[in-house]
Amino acid sequence: MAAGLCPAAAVCAGLGTTLDRARFPAELLIVRGDLQRLISPRSLSSAEVTGLEGRIESALTGLEWLALEYAALTKSEIAQPLLQNLDRSWAQRNLLAVQGLVSQLSRMYPLNGTIFSAERATADDIKRARELDLQLCQGCHIDRVGTEKILPAYRLEEMAGNMPSDEFLARLLSGVRGTSDTALANPLSLGDIRGLLRLYQEGAVD
Numbered sequence: 001m002a003a004g005l006c007p008a009a010a011v012c013a014g015l016g017t018t019l020d021r022a023r024f025p026a027e028l029l030i031v032r033g034d035l036q037r038l039i040s041p042r043s044l045s046s047a048e049v050t051g052l053e054g055r056i057e058s059a060l061t062g063l064e065w066l067a068l069e070y071a072a073l074t075k076s077e078i079a080q081p082l083l084q085n086l087d088r089s090w091a092q093r094n095l096l097a098v099q100g101l102v103s104q105l106s107r108m109y110p111l112n113g114t115i116f117s118a119e120r121a122t123a124d125d126i127k128r129a130r131e132l133d134l135q136l137c138q139g140c141h142i143d144r145v146g147t148e149k150i151l152p153a154y155r156l157e158e159m160a161g162n163m164p165s166d167e168f169l170a171r172l173l174s175g176v177r178g179t180s181d182t183a184l185a186n187p188l189s190l191g192d193i194r195g196l197l198r199l200y201q202e203g204a205v206d
């Protein structure tokens with residue numbers, strides 16, 4: 001997180017470490033969700049299927065590194081054999097085995113969402129989240145499931161409604177930083193994330 005872009009450096013510095021610790025558990029939840037969609041691709045276009053495969057492939061490639069970072073930050077052990085099995089199963093495109101392993105890892109390394117809880121959003125957080133959503137997010141996030149795009153920007157409220165809340169938080173934490181999102185990712189503060197969760201998960205979008 002670039003402190004220069006951050007309106008409240010102290011808060012953001014805190015979020016920096018919190019985000020670093022969240023990266024591995026968040027990635028596991030995202031891969032788990034992407035796999036589920038790939039295994040039963042109801043109503044997905046062929047472009048969406050291609051996009052999902054690409055995302056899972058690159059997520060799995062980076063997983064070992066995230067696991068090392070997580071182990072160092074939390075002084076915990078990472079189950080290396082599980083990660084190796086994961087690579088092997090993906091190479092064989094044994095999707096059910098991959099899904100089983102990712103679910104197992106996700107239970108071992110859960111994302112602790114307490115600090116981001118929508119319940120903690122203040123009135124100001126919600127106001128700012130509404131503005132962000134209206135002025136930025138809604139401009140791109142207009143796609144519906146089934147669109148012929150490799151990387152669609154789905155409607156965020158629908159996305160939130162279609163997945164477990166920890167998975168949506170994970171996507172909010174690590175998804176908002178793709179190339180097109182980079183300039184927007186940095187200014188997101190803890191309060192923004194709480195506010196956005198409140199907005200999308202409770203269907204309060206304008």
Ligand code: HEC
Pocket residue numbers: 030132133136137138139140141151152153156171172173175176178180181184196
């Ligand atoms: C310039 C267009 C653009 C803007 C503005 C934008 N997004 Fe995105 N966003 C995208 C695209 C395209 C993707 C899909 C990239 C991908 O899946 O790798 C994406 C992905 C995401 C994801 C991850 C989705 C997933 O499937 O994992 C989340 C969450 C997200 N954006 C939230 C936001 C929020 C919140 C805002 C406003 C603060 C925002 N985005 C603003 C284009 C945009």
